[in-house]
Amino acid sequence: MSTLQNVDAAPLVDVRGLVKHYAHRTGPLGWLTRRSGKTVKAVNHASFSIARGETLGLIGESGCGKSTLGRAVLRLHEPTAGKVLFDGVDVTSLDAKALKRMRSRMQIVFQDPYSSLNPRRTVEQIVSLPLQLQGGVQAREIRDRVAFMMESVGLKADYLRRYPHQFSGGQRQRIGIARALIANPAFLVCDEPVSALDVSIQAQVIQLLENLKRERGLTYLFISHDIGVIGYVSNRIAVMYLGEIVETGLSQGVLEHPAHPYTQALLSAAPRVDELVERRHRIELHGELPSPLNPPGGCKFHTRCPHAQDICRKEAPATVAVSATHSVACHLYR
Known part of the structure; x- marks a missing residue:
């Protein structure tokens, strides 16, 4: 796990109730697409903060809204609602000129190194x-x-x-x-920066990002679906499911004592060398990730949760603290 460097009390990035919804479009690609009247609820009321010099790891299944959240934080995608405070400035309220000046302090490393570079340049x-x-x-x-x-x-x-x-x-x-x-820049969104690379190269790029963070005093939002990578680079971890943050905490606390059933399932599915000696209990999730076009009511995870209760189907859980540094949105802790 990454060692915390030069972390101040005041967060550099403070995300409050961020929402990003898209108008769903159907039909062939290009100008023939048309609005279907439905809404893709990609990010729903996500809140978290990142201290200066910290790496917050954001993890979840593909399609849960991680990349959309990262881009909405930078206003590469315009948020539907909510606020993003960067060094005390509300980024969501900046006009085009002020946002352009802010861009130099907030940057992104994209997932695909093949499509993110202009081949003509x-x-x-x-x-x-x-x-x-x-x-x-x-x-x-x-x-x-x-x-x-x-x-x-x-x-x-x-x-x-x-x-x-x-x-x-x-x-x-x-x-x-x-x-x-x-x-x-002071803040970097790393959007799955090693997922498209060979395993042997992944370690080199991760170490490069760690060295640059230490040398330049950078702050990272590191997005990945790989719990091993997240555990290595992150000071804190935020777990995302169907557009919502369901658990946050210090990396060691989340990895060793996961509170949310979804986090427990993610960790149980992660490959480990010690499985050759002692086989761990595997938590199997039934069904696929629900569509953000029609998310389930109540707790979004109840359709796949092995501990689902009646209240989970009817009421969305509030986020509660399970320790001074660990919080979870789950009815099991109400």
Whole structure:
């Protein structure tokens, strides 16, 4: 688990009741799509905070809304409701000009290193783009900063004239990290940054992100569906199910004493070497993740929960504290 570095009492990022809904569209791709009259409820009243210098790991199944939440925090997707306070400033209320100035302090590393880099641009053009958009930086200084940033992520400055197709997946992700950090941000959303990479390369990229965090005093929202990765990089963990945060706590507390039945199921399904010696009890969830077009009432997890009660079907659980640093939204703790 990641060691906490330079954490202040006041959070750098404070998300309050964030909601993101989409109008559902049907029909062929492109301009022929039309509104179906339904709403995709991707994120529902998510609240959490991230201290300065901290890594908050966000975990959940594919399709639960993790990436949408990360992008809504940065206003890459406009939130439907709620607030995002960054260093005390409400990002959701900023106009376009003020938001552009804020962009240099909030950046993202995308999941797919193949589709997130423009194949028509050189590495120098790709990495320097945030500085060009920010303005006020001379061309010579931009080139020097790009060369320095490339070396900081483990790539040679000689590669500046090359194009993305000339690099491996791990090298492309390093380029994406360099682009995210070139403007010296304080906060980075890492949206499944290693899931598209070979296992041998994943460890290298994760260690690079850890080193950069320590050297630059960065704060991370690290999104992943891999509980092993989350446990390694995170100071705290937030568990997401069908658009809602169902459990948060210190990494060690969540991993060793999971409170929510969904978290318990995730941990029981994670592969471990000690299973070769002692087989653990496996919690099997029945059924698929419900559709965000038509989520179940009450507790969203009740359709798959082995401990579901009548109240779970009728009433959404409130978030309660199970310790000073651990909270859960579950009727078992009411």
